[in-house]
Amino acid sequence: MNTSCDPQAAGWRKSSYSNGGDNSCVEVADGFTGILPVRDSKAPDGPVLIFTHEAWGAFIGGLKGRGCP
Secondary structure, X not given: OEOOOOHHHOOXXXXXXXXXXXXXXXXXXXXXXXXXXXXXXXXXXXXXXXXXXXXXXXXXXXXXXXXXO
C-alpha cells in the first residue's frame, strides 16, 4: 500500500466503462490507504480529486441511482 498522497507516484488506471476508447475518461489510482485519487485522463498533470472510499462509494451510488452505468 502507498502511504503517501503523491499523485505522480500513483499507478493510474482508466475506468472500466471507457471500453479502451480515447482519453475522455476518468482515471483512478489504487493502493492508497484510506483514499482514492481520481483525475481526468485528458489532463494527467491537472488537478486530482481525493475521495475517501466511503465518499467514492456514495458518489458512484448516486450516479447509479440516476440511471448512469
